Amino acid sequence: MSRPSALLTRTLAVLGLVAAPLLLAAPASAEEPSRLAGQLTDDAGVLDDEGRQQVEEALQRLQDEDGTQLFVTFVATFDGLSGPDWAAETAELSGLGTSDVLFAVAVEDRSYGVDVPEGFRLDAGQVDDLVLSDVEPPLGDDDWAGAATAFADGLVPGSVPWGLLGAGAGVLAVGGGGYALVKRRRDAAAEAERVRAAGPFPDESTEQLTARASEGLLAVDEALRTSQLDLDYAKLQYGEAGVAPFAGTVATARQEMQQAFTIRQQLDDEVPEDDPTQRRMLADLLGLVKSADDRLDAQAAEFAQLRDLEANAPQVLDGLAPRVTALTGRLPAEEQKVEQLRRRWAPSAVAPVDQAVPQAREQLASAEHAVTAARAELAAGRTGGAVPYLRTAEAALSGTQATLDSVGARAQELETAATTVPAARAEVQAGITAARSVDPTDAAAVAGPVAQAQEALTVADQLAGGTAPDPIAALSRLDAADDALDTALAGAQQAATARRDAAARAERAVTTARSAVNAAALAVSSGRDVASTVPRTRLSEAERHLAAAEAALLADPATALREATEANSLADTVQSSISDARRDRERQSSSYSGGFFGGSGGGWSSGGSFGSSGRSGRSSSSGRSSSSGRRSSGGSSGGRRSSGGRF
Structure with missing residues (x-):
């Protein structure tokens, strides 16, 4: 071997020995800023199915309210960047627009970043107050879904962060207590809305109900007093026995009004009720008032008839x-x-x-x-x-x-029932025949109604036959059996339709995922020079989820759909990562100035970032403006502004 070749070999070996520990020491789950694969990404794996659904629903509520699209991403670390810088770079790479907001959390770094467009309806101070009062407390409790949901709910127009309600200093002092108060406030608001929507007066405010209750109490109390006077006069004319029913009506109406006044007294006393309780009490009050009013109206009509009877x-x-x-x-x-x-x-x-x-x-x-x-x-x-x-x-x-x-x-x-029994019997028999042809999966669900229907046929034959039949009883048994069969068959049909739809969705999802995983594998294969451990890890996971989806496709379409969706998402992440790495390599090449082992554009930097990270001149301490303080700001650039902090 020539000396230059030997020298080169030894040099590469030394570099390999130096680089290998660095590769092993670097966190495999570190995430460089890259194009987001979707509105919610969880590369850190901190969300379970329930948490993911909770966050997705909150994101949809926000978008439905005014079009704001909040992007949420959870990663292990920010790869040496500060939260604001990581968020700003990711927002730029993802092409976020003027209605898009980014919330990024590094769960191992215990830091976060927020990026919003310039001119956003909340200024920097309002966003910071929202995050500090509503978002940081759940982050500190590792309630990742709660933090993202609180941020989304806080961005909804009209939802004011607790710290802005006038007692800001006090709330900021209690920290996590502020979060608990905010959560209770939101829970109370949700309960109030639920009670309003489910109650008998969904289109009226509590103030309108209160006014209606006052008017009702006054009007019906006057009617009750008038009815008592009419009753007393009727007793003199027709005697106690002649007006006994009227006396009972007035007494019942009086009891109902007494209960209504008791509720009003409770609403007026010094003990305040929350809005849902007020609405429930007002609904009860109005129900009592209406019942008393209806009784008195009926009695007034009866009194009129009584007077007409006396005259004639x-x-x-x-x-x-x-x-x-x-x-x-x-x-x-x-x-x-x-x-x-x-x-x-x-x-x-x-x-x-x-x-x-x-x-x-x-x-x-x-x-x-x-x-x-x-x-x-x-x-x-x-x-x-x-x-x-x-x-x-x-x-x-x-x-x-x-x-x-x-x-x-x-x-x-009886004659009508006797002529109807044969047709009813035929319907039941047809239902039994239809039940025998349902999918085996649903056979158990219809077995009971089928047995009941068969018994009903036997009993109906006995009731409708003989010398002394009872066709009405026979028809009743047949109708009950037919209703039970119809319900069971409808359920079986719905279940079969749902399974077919689920299987079709799962099959389409697996096909899409298979194509995406193949494309990702090709991207890694053709870009091995830039494919770091991150895309390779994501590809391996995508292949695992795809295999699980294919295995579950026939037996469990729901699992297949879930696995295929995850595989597709991971495959998209792989391709985005490879594309970003290629762009970084191109930028490095364009700024390269030095010999084979020289220059600042390649190799590994003094901060420990290896190979194709694509961040020339970045060290592990760059961007760590939040390490010495709780909050940090990444400033404003490119029409957006970013901020962040630690928790």
């Missing part, structure tokens, strides 16, 4: 006698109909009208007695005294007619 008592009495005679004449015919029903149908089918004629006779007797008493009162000149008897007679005659009419109605119902 002789004419009313004359009209009752023909009605008694007519109903009495119907008794033999209705008794014969009942006997026919007994011979034609089962006792259970005739039971509702079996005693109809004896009941009608009793009602007629009561009517005749009341007519006799009313005639006596009128003859004595006591018109008011005749009114209760006239009312009793009218009620008894109306009851008699309804009782006798029920016999014919029952006969018609």
Whole structure:
């Protein structure tokens, strides 16, 4: 071997020995600023499924509110940069626009960075107050999802950071206590909104409900007092017995109003209630007031009828006698109909009208007695005294007619049911046949309703057949079985449709992920000179998730979809990382000035950044303006401003 070759070999070996420990010592999860793969990235792996969903929902709420798109990213470290600098570089590489905000957290560095566009509706001080009061406390508790959610919620227009509410100094002093107060405030606001939306008055404010309650209490209390005066006068005219129902109505309305006034007193006392409690109490109050008002309105109508009856008592009495005679004449015919029903149908089918004629006779007797008493009162000149008897007679005659009419109605119902049973039976049988063809996965869910339907067919055949059938009972059993079958079959159909849709989504996701992983593998293979451990690690993870997705595709589409989505995201990160590394290499090449081993654009720097990091002249201490203090600012450049701190 020639001396130059030997020298070169030994030199490379020495460099390898020097570089290898540095590679091993460098944190594998360090993240250089790069183009974000999505609105929420978690390269640090700190979010579980529930936390990810919580953050995504908060990001969507913010975007729906005014179009602000918040990007959140969790990484292990900022790779030697300060939070503001890392956020600013990442925002630039990601091409964030005038409605985009970036929140970056390095979980191992215990630092964060925020980058917002110039002219953002919150100035720098407001953003800092929001982060300090709402975001830093959950970060300090390792509540990563809570921190991102608090930041997103705090950016919603109209949501003022707790530190800006006038007691800023006190809240800043309590630190984590401020976060707890903010969380309780938000929880209370959410509960108030839930109660408002779910309550009977979703479109009215609490102030409007309070005004309505006051008006209702005043109006109905006046109506109650008027009704009591009418009742007292009616007692003098018609006697206690004649107005007993009215007295009961007034008493019930008075109890309801007393309860309503008690609620109002509780609302007016010195103990304050929160908004949800106020709305619940006001809803209860208004319900009581409405119930009392409805009772009194019905009573007013009854009083009007009572006065009309008194004014026309002789004419009313004359009209009752023909009605008694007519109903009495119907008794033999209705008794014969009942006997026919007994011979034609089962006792259970005739039971509702079996005693109809004896009941009608009793009602007629009561009517005749009341007519006799009313005639006596009128003859004595006591018109008011005749009114209760006239009312009793009218009620008894109306009851008699309804009782006798029920016999014919029952006969018609039985005939109709008998002709309907065959069709109902066919429907149940069709449901059983359909249930036997459901997907085996859903067989257990329909097994119970099928067994019940088969039993119903047997019972219905027994009830509808024989010499004394009960078709109404048979139809009832068949209808219940049919309803249960319909519900079970609808559920099975929905489940089958959902599985097909999930399988289709999963298959599309796996296809997309497979293409993305193949492209990422090609990018690493063709860019081995710039592919650091980060893209190689992401590629390995993407391949693992893709394999898991392919394995679960047939048996568990939901898992396959989740794994394929993760694989696709990781593959995108690989390609972005390779592209960024190539650009860094090109920038290094353009600024290169020196021999094979000289110059500041290549090799490894004194700060420990190796190879293709692409940050010429950056050392491990650069950008660490926050290491000596709690908060830091990256200044403003390129139409954006950044800030950050430690937690």
